[in-house]
Structures are given as structure tokens and as C-alpha cells.
Amino acid sequence: MLAYLLRKFLLTLSIIFGVILLTFVLFNVVAKDPVRAMGGKQMKETDRIRITHEMGLDKPRFALNFAEYHETGSKWSLLDTQFFNILAFQFPKSQRHQESVWSLFGRKAPISFLVQAPAFVIGLGLQIAIAIIVAAKRKSVLDYSTTFAAVLMMSIPGLSIYLAFQWFFGAYLKIFPVAGWSPGFLLAIHFAAMPILVSVIANLGSSIRFYRTVALEEVNADYVRTARAKGVSQTNVLLVHVLRNLLIPVVTNTIVALPFLLTGALVLEKMFQIPGFGGLLTEAIGANDSPVIMAEVYLTAIAYAIMLFVTDICYTLVDPRVVLR
Amino acid sequence: MQKVKWIFLGYLAFVVLVIGAIAFAFNKAPARDPGTFYAAYSGAIKSLDPAEMEDTLSSDTLSYVFEGLYNYKYNVHPFELFPELASAMPIMSADQLTMTIPIRHGIHYYDPDKTIWKDGVGPEIKAEDFVYSFKRVCNFNTEGSNYSFVFQGRMVGGDDFYEYTRKTAPEKVDYDRPVAGFAVDPHDPYQLILKFTAPYPQMIFNLVNAPCAPVSRQLVEYWKDQFRKHPVGTGPYALTEHLREQRITYVANPIYRGRPDVDGGTVVAEADRLPKIKRIQLDYFDEALPVWLLFRQGLFDVNGIPKDAFRQAIGDQGGLTPEMVSSGVVLDKYSTPDTSYIGFNMADPVVGKNRPLRQAMSLAFDRVKYIDKFLNGRGIPAIGIIPPGFPTFDPKRINPFTQFDLDKARALMVEAVKINGGPIPPVKILFRENNTENRQTCAFYTDQMAQIGVPIEAVYRDFAQYLKMVDDRQFQILDGGWNADYPDEQDFLQLFYGPNAAPGGLNAIGYVNKEFDALYEKCIAMPDTPQRRDLYLQMEKLVEEDCPWLITYYPREFDLRYDWVGNRHRMDYGHGYAEYYTLDSALRARRLAERH
Numbered sequence A: 001m002l003a004y005l006l007r008k009f010l011l012t013l014s015i016i017f018g019v020i021l022l023t024f025v026l027f028n029v030v031a032k033d034p035v036r037a038m039g040g041k042q043m044k045e046t047d048r049i050r051i052t053h054e055m056g057l058d059k060p061r062f063a064l065n066f067a068e069y070h071e072t073g074s075k076w077s078l079l080d081t082q083f084f085n086i087l088a089f090q091f092p093k094s095q096r097h098q099e100s101v102w103s104l105f106g107r108k109a110p111i112s113f114l115v116q117a118p119a120f121v122i123g124l125g126l127q128i129a130i131a132i133i134v135a136a137k138r139k140s141v142l143d144y145s146t147t148f149a150a151v152l153m154m155s156i157p158g159l160s161i162y163l164a165f166q167w168f169f170g171a172y173l174k175i176f177p178v179a180g181w182s183p184g185f186l187l188a189i190h191f192a193a194m195p196i197l198v199s200v201i202a203n204l205g206s207s208i209r210f211y212r213t214v215a216l217e218e219v220n221a222d223y224v225r226t227a228r229a230k231g232v233s234q235t236n237v238l239l240v241h242v243l244r245n246l247l248i249p250v251v252t253n254t255i256v257a258l259p260f261l262l263t264g265a266l267v268l269e270k271m272f273q274i275p276g277f278g279g280l281l282t283e284a285i286g287a288n289d290s291p292v293i294m295a296e297v298y299l300t301a302i303a304y305a306i307m308l309f310v311t312d313i314c315y316t317l318v319d320p321r322v323v324l325r
Numbered sequence B: 001m002q003k004v005k006w007i008f009l010g011y012l013a014f015v016v017l018v019i020g021a022i023a024f025a026f027n028k029a030p031a032r033d034p035g036t037f038y039a040a041y042s043g044a045i046k047s048l049d050p051a052e053m054e055d056t057l058s059s060d061t062l063s064y065v066f067e068g069l070y071n072y073k074y075n076v077h078p079f080e081l082f083p084e085l086a087s088a089m090p091i092m093s094a095d096q097l098t099m100t101i102p103i104r105h106g107i108h109y110y111d112p113d114k115t116i117w118k119d120g121v122g123p124e125i126k127a128e129d130f131v132y133s134f135k136r137v138c139n140f141n142t143e144g145s146n147y148s149f150v151f152q153g154r155m156v157g158g159d160d161f162y163e164y165t166r167k168t169a170p171e172k173v174d175y176d177r178p179v180a181g182f183a184v185d186p187h188d189p190y191q192l193i194l195k196f197t198a199p200y201p202q203m204i205f206n207l208v209n210a211p212c213a214p215v216s217r218q219l220v221e222y223w224k225d226q227f228r229k230h231p232v233g234t235g236p237y238a239l240t241e242h243l244r245e246q247r248i249t250y251v252a253n254p255i256y257r258g259r260p261d262v263d264g265g266t267v268v269a270e271a272d273r274l275p276k277i278k279r280i281q282l283d284y285f286d287e288a289l290p291v292w293l294l295f296r297q298g299l300f301d302v303n304g305i306p307k308d309a310f311r312q313a314i315g316d317q318g319g320l321t322p323e324m325v326s327s328g329v330v331l332d333k334y335s336t337p338d339t340s341y342i343g344f345n346m347a348d349p350v351v352g353k354n355r356p357l358r359q360a361m362s363l364a365f366d367r368v369k370y371i372d373k374f375l376n377g378r379g380i381p382a383i384g385i386i387p388p389g390f391p392t393f394d395p396k397r398i399n400p401f402t403q404f405d406l407d408k409a410r411a412l413m414v415e416a417v418k419i420n421g422g423p424i425p426p427v428k429i430l431f432r433e434n435n436t437e438n439r440q441t442c443a444f445y446t447d448q449m450a451q452i453g454v455p456i457e458a459v460y461r462d463f464a465q466y467l468k469m470v471d472d473r474q475f476q477i478l479d480g481g482w483n484a485d486y487p488d489e490q491d492f493l494q495l496f497y498g499p500n501a502a503p504g505g506l507n508a509i510g511y512v513n514k515e516f517d518a519l520y521e522k523c524i525a526m527p528d529t530p531q532r533r534d535l536y537l538q539m540e541k542l543v544e545e546d547c548p549w550l551i552t553y554y555p556r557e558f559d560l561r562y563d564w565v566g567n568r569h570r571m572d573y574g575h576g577y578a579e580y581y582t583l584d585s586a587l588r589a590r591r592l593a594e595r596h
Helices: A002-030 A034-039 A045-054 A066-072 A075-079 A082-087 A101-136 A141-155 A158-172 A185-219 A222-229 A234-257 A266-271 A280-286 A290-318 B002-026 B056-063 B127-137 B146-151 B158-167 B217-229 B288-296 B307-313 B322-326 B355-364 B367-375 B406-420 B436-450 B463-471 B490-496 B514-523 B530-546 B585-595
Strands: B036-041 B070-072 B081-083 B098-102 B108-110 B121-124 B182-184 B191-195 B237-243 B247-252 B279-284 B329-335 B338-344 B379-381 B427-431 B456-460 B477-483 B549-562
Touching: A002 A082, A002 A290, A034 A045, A034 B463, A045 B146, A066 A075, A101 A141, A101 A185, A101 A234, A101 A266, A101 A290, A101 B002, A141 A185, A158 A185, A158 A266, A158 B288, A185 A234, A185 A266, A185 B002, A222 A234, A234 A290, A234 B002, A280 A290, B036 B056, B121 B217, B127 B146, B127 B182, B127 B191, B127 B217, B288 B307, B307 B322, B322 B329, B355 B406, B355 B436, B355 B530, B355 B549, B367 B379, B367 B436, B367 B549, B427 B436, B427 B463, B436 B456, B477 B490, B490 B514, B490 B530, B514 B530
Parallel strands: B036 B279, B427 B456, B427 B477
Antiparallel strands: B070 B081, B098 B191, B108 B121, B182 B191, B237 B247, B247 B279, B329 B549, B338 B477, B338 B549, B379 B549
16 A cells, blocks of 8 residues: 555655646747736836746746856846746736735634635535435336435526525525624624535536436435345435545545635636635736736645545545555 | 444434535625625735736726826816826926926825724824835835836936935835925925926826825834735725725725815815715626626626626627616727737838838728627727827728738739749737637738738737737737827837837837937827927837837727716726716615616
């Protein structure tokens, strides 16, 4: 197992390096003049010089920074190039927000987490519970009606659900605030309640369908028939035997989704005006704010690669038949 | 084996707990203050340092807190300046190269955070504060492009100071280094002297804006880089809370002098004291529809009308719907000093060298139909390049090339085809973005120009590529607009001045007319006189005949407010007008109680 972990770790590192290198090259090929975009319509030469300096674009891209070395005499300054700075997570500051990328992420990620985490926890529990129940009661009225409701929820666009909730529960019944945010944990929950609710509902349909399908395979398996023949109760059949075998796809979906609890949901946060991470990438693309785009791409790639690594390890915990070699 | 079952049941119990916690916490709603004016804002605020301010949102945010040497009189049209932190209008030397400005006495900074001053009351404003603030704008390390727009090439010694700061480490910049263009009268610490390299009468308009507002050197040196998060001014409000992309809160400045046109310490009658509203809260919203719903609930006091909700607010006759009226909503309509246009690249061999073609295209464009289809009627068909609100604008004037006249257009096309040496090839229009609105607009242009046999094709580019193509003049025609920065027609006329046609320059279409340039150079240093207005009219006529722009419309804004908000008038220039608004809290409370 140790050999496997070491191999996987080195592979993950090389994947991350590859993503960073590829994204960096693409940025330099595609976004040929990010300074121009930041400078606005009437950019003067003085503005170009200043913005180039702020974005770190006056440094060499890959090659060693001999100019800085001759000036400062410091050997570390040789590595003061754009690519090495990115590798060391030293991103230029966001031009749109005039704030360091880390400060921006540190400000927004916890807010997204405050909405996404409860929605994820509640949603996962409901999805698995409902999927197991309807799989056990296949071809019953409950099964048909749940499947119908799930397909209906899958068919309706998320944005429509958000707007409907905002209008009905917010503007019409006035139970929830339509949108907005406030600092302070309790006040934040006041505004996060409806986004959490709609997020659970919007994602319920597709997940119930998926888990139901997996559960159905298990419910019809030989070992379940054996357990029933031995007199095991329906509850224990579902929760002890079937659930155990359901865990591999659950682990896969769950662990890989964890990084996205911090990155938020774009449309949800936009419509409910949650100042989280969700819209940051889209806004950065629209505003040509390349430091934010690069930082978010890198960090998401790193988080995803790490989570895949963790998923492999979790398989061994969930299924003793899995051996990592 | 049972472990998994109990873990899952435990997880479900945790889910129930989470739901319960949310339900419990949900009851805690933020309190609403009866004396607060509530509104929404959108967009990212880059900095609250006046020297770095370069976007409308930051400027509006700072306008509550900072004052300028001059400002515009509230709700007076045509716009008229008055001395705000200055005690009198500036005195210009005979050669127009020296501007002397006396400063009011007894005005102090107020810091609501009470960082370094007792009770937050800072030192008195003097001329040296402005000298320091202007030098900060001229510092290479200061974010923003205010140096290039306000001072570059205009102030004696200003460019040298900029070069000095470029070569000096930021922490070693010496602000006591003299700059001849910004000086304090050696005999009077309340007298500011500005020296120009060439006459520049428009500088007084710059002195209204936030980049020229005074800042406290003590506080800048205390906060250093963080000063951009701690704005401290002399204005009617103090910023007490700024949660980025969440909320901005202002409270009335307790040491404000009561009126902007008096010295500190002047006794102002209680009935005349400003600001009238003691607290303002602006909540951040990026999307228009949630704001609309909250406005309908009465939780915001003012709002615009989102495009998708237009028919909920405005009836067929152009006034408010009965439902809006019964809710106490008031509609305010304003013209704005903007001109929208389609610009022709004057270097292009097809459109640039063919005046009859440009004139024909202008005559074939149905402005009334465009305004009706795309703007819900919120626009005025354009007459000339200068929009309403300027002294030279005459709504009754007839511009022969902005009338919708297909017969005349077709007659001109005969000439245009001869000049081109054959049928006109497809003309490409450059758009900044490939979105639904631009595609629909292009479809409209295509239909219009098809009536005179001019095919149109769209070129969609992202913002960076758009700017590059404009700089390099790699376009035939482009969709554009210009919003006035100050109430002087020169702000529009500079867009046609030949020397401004450099890459990245204001004259993006590359229009060059020697006669126009001569007139422009003649009037650029003139004060506002009937003679100068005549020259402006002559220049406008030249441009209209050459038709480098297909001028489309002047926008009109529809603003909504509840009737509990009073004395709110749109001001296109200047700062800090919220101090004049009134709020009838009792009426608001009554109306909201009736709804709930």
C-alpha cells in the first residue's frame, strides 16, 4: 500500500504541475495583452507601465531573472519569474478588486461554505435515505411518485426553481428574505436558509435517480435474497447490507464534491446575492482579471487531484476487497 | 456490519440537528432603523482612496464622505459651480497659467474610527492638504489612472514628480519635495496656487471630483496601504461600515458645518442644516430582479426599473401603472448627458473615404423605432453630437442627417456606389461582447441598412480584443457611446480633435479635419462666453456634415422612489447630494405596516 501511495502521490504532483504549466502557457498564448484589458478605453503609456508592474508582467516568464539578480545580488531573485511565482502561489493581486487573491479567497470561501456545507449534508442524507426506501419498494405507488417527482425536478432548470422560491416564499408569503446577506453567524443563517433549501431541492432529483439505480442492483442481488431467507428484517437488510455496498459510489461522489463546497454555486449565489466564491471566476473572466482566474484554476485543480487521491484511500476503508498495490 | 447502519442513522440525526439549527437561527432578522435611507448598489469598489478612484461606483461611494474645492449647485440647471472647500471662485492670471484658490477656514476632517485624533476630530483643512493630495495622485505607485487624466502634461513640475516617484521606492517618496505646479502661498496658508504648462480652463471641473479631494497626511502615513479602506473626509457623512460586496453604511458627520457653502463654525439654522437623513445603508446586489422584488416590498426606498420588469412599472401611456401609484411610488424621468452612436473608422477604405455612404446610413437609421424596440421608449432621437443639458443644445434644431429619410438615403447611395467603384461590400460592425442584446441590435442594424443596399456583418470580440482592435483601428464601424464628465461641450468635441487620434486616444475613429482642429485650438483656452459657444456650434456643424458618427440617441433614465423620499433630483456631475434628501419615516412605517 505504501508503494501505491507514494506512486499516486508523485503522479498527483506531476498532474498538478502539468495543469499549472498548461494553464500558464494557455494564458500567455490566448490572453495576449491582459494589461490592455485592465487599462480601459483610454489607457496612456503611464498606466500601461503601472499595470504591467502590478500584474508582475514586467518579470521574465520562465527564464531566470538575471536583471533582478544583478540589481539585488540575491540568488533567490533569480527565481523571481512569473512561472516560479505562480508555482510558489505568489499570485499578483486582483486588478478588479485591488486586493490580494488570498485575501479575496479568504473572504469569500467561508461564505460559500456556510451555504454549501449544510445543503450538502442535508441533501446527501435525504438522497440516500429516499433512494434506499424507494428501491426497496420498487413498482409501488411511492416508487412511481418519487421517480416522477425526481424526473420533474431534473427537468426544471435550477434558475427557475430559484426564481419561483424567491417570488413565492420571499415576495408573496414573506417567510424568507428574497435575497441578501448580513455579517454575523445568526444573521447569515437568516439569509442562507432559503438558498440552502432551494439548493437541496434542486439537486435532489438527479441524485435520487442515481442512488436509486445503484440501490436497485444491490436490492436484487443474491446476498440480499439470502439475508431475507435467513430472517433478517427489512430495515437491517437495507441499512446493514445494501447501504454498505452503496458506499463506493457515495464515497466517489461525496469526496470529489468536497472542494466545491468552498467554490460555491454561481447561479445560486448570484440570485440570492450571497457574496461567496461562486461568481468569482465568471466575474474575473468577464473583467479579464487574470490573477484571479489563474489562482482559481490552479487551486481547483490541486484540490480536485488531492480529493481523487483521498477517494482511492477511502475505497479501502469502505470495501475490504479493494487492495491498493 | 451494524457499524454502517449506526453511522448512517447518526448521520440522519445530525441532518435533523442541522435543519433544527437553521430553523432556530432563521428567526433572527436584521433590525431596520426607521431613520435610515435604504438603497442597493452593484459593482466592485476597487478603492476608497480618492487618489485611486477611477470608476463611477467608487466615486459615488466617496461622494458622501469627501468634498471638493468646488461643486455644482443642487438642482440648478444649467449646472452652476459654487465654492465648497474653496471660499471663492478661482482667480486666473492674465496668461491663464496660474490659478489661485482661497480655502475656507474652520473645516476639519472627521474620522468615525477615532484612530489617532481625539473624538475623531482631525486638523483644519489648509492649502497644504491639497498640495499633498495632488502629489499623491502624481505618484507612480498610486493605483488608478487619475494622474494621466487630471494632471499629466498640465502642471509645472508634475511630470518630473511622477518620474521621481517611478524611480524611488514607494516608502522613500518624499512628499515635501517641491512641485512648482502645486504650491501654498508663502504669505497665506489658506491660499492654494496651481501653475499650468498651458491654459486649461477645464481644470476647475476636475477640482470638483474625488481625485482632487483633500486627504489627511497624518492618516495616510498611519494607515499606509490600508488607507484605501479607511476614507476620512470633511463631507456630510462618515463611512462607518464597508463590508465588501455586502453593505456600506454612512452616518451623519457630527462635526459637519451644516451647509457646503459656508466656513466651519458658521451658525446654520436648524431647518437649513444638512444632512437631513442621518443614516444611509447601501446593500450590494449584482442582479436586478431580487432588488426589484425588495423594492416592491418597500425594503428599498429608491430603484431603477429592470428591463424585465418594465411593464410592471410603466403603463402603455408611459406613466406608472395604477398598482405602482397606489403603492406610493413616484416616477422621475431624466435626460442624461450621454450620446450613443455608431462610429465609422475614418481610415477605412470603404466607410472612411465615402461621406455620402455615411450620410446615407445615418438617414436610413430609424431612431424612433430603435428606442421603442430596445429601450422601452427610454431615449430621445439624437440630433447632434452634443446631448441635452448643454447650453448649445437646441431641441428644435434640425440636423439634415439624423432625420429618417429613405428617399434621401437612396439618392446618396447612388453617389456612394460611384465613389466605391461598385456595390458596397459587407460592412463589419465591431461589438464588445457576443451576447443576446448585441446580436439583437446587430439584427436591427442589418434590417435598417438592407433598405439602402448596405449589407452588415457583426464582429464580436471580448473586451481585451475589442480595445486592441480599436487601438489598431482594425474595425470598420463600432457601437459606442460617450458620457460627459463635466458640463462643457469640449468634453464631446475633443473626441474629434485630430491630435487625439493616437492609439488609445480619445479620437478612436481617427477623424481629422483641419478646419475643425483650428477652431478647437482657438476655443480650448477660452472661458465660457457667447463667442466660444458660436465656435462650438460651428465645430458641431462640421462634424455633422462629415458624419463620422451615426448618432443614434440620447438615453433617458426612469428612476423610481417612494413618496416618503423627498427632494431627490438627479445630478449628472458633482458629488454628495444625498445630504439634501428627506425621509418621512412615519409615512414609511405606516405604509409598510399596511402591507404586512
